[in-house]
Amino acid sequence: MRGQVLGVDRVSGDGQIAGDDGRRYRFRPEDWGDKTGPSVGAQVDFETSETRALSIYRVPATTPVTLHEAPQQPSRQRSPRNKVAAALLAFFVGVFGVHRFYLGRTGSGIAMLVLTCTFFGLVVTGLWAFIDFIRYLVMPEDEFDARYNRS
Incomplete structure (x- = not known):
């Protein structure tokens, strides 16, 4: 199955993938099959076991977004304090x-x-x-x- 990495915990390495089937799958660092490892926004190919992603590989020719370049949530606009x-x-x-x-x-x-x-x-x-x-x-x-x- 294919999907996209939604998020990765920097400390534990655990994360979540949005599969093309609309479901979300959890993963751990040992589930990765390539050396590069997870990054937010990366397109991946993986196998599933219930809600777990296994044997995860990055799809070639995709450019992942690194953690510091991840799209940020739109901030609330508030008027500046006077x-x-x-x-x-x-x-x-x-x-x-x-x-x-x-x-x-x-x-x-x-x-x-x-x-x-x-x-x-x-x-x-x-x-x-x-x-x-x-x-x-x-x-x-x-x-x-x-x-x-x-x-």
């Missing part, structure tokens, strides 16, 4: 960690939210939010983008 918006959130509702959630820093946002439950924690998060407010305003735009608007 440093002025983050600064204003830090100034007005920063004690609750809202600006941290806005910037994708969920862990520290939760920490600020929990700390706010006590008087001492309220003082700490108030100071923390004010420092973040100042820091966002003085931070260069390219540094802000590098930290908070990564794809």
Whole structure:
């Protein structure tokens, strides 16, 4: 049967092949019959045993996609985060960690939210939010983008 390699675990070497019959077959490194080994996108010829691919050989004259060249999933488009918006959130509702959630820093946002439950924690998060407010305003735009608007 013929098919295409869907994925390969880099550590174990286990992977999956989509057969031309529409089914998926699992394989292990010892199931490969050629020296090249598996790579994502490679066209292969193999024998089957239930859901297992055996005696796998690469089909000649096909160019496989190496793991670092594998087609990537389309990324979710999201609007870039704005440093002025983050600064204003830090100034007005920063004690609750809202600006941290806005910037994708969920862990520290939760920490600020929990700390706010006590008087001492309220003082700490108030100071923390004010420092973040100042820091966002003085931070260069390219540094802000590098930290908070990564794809």
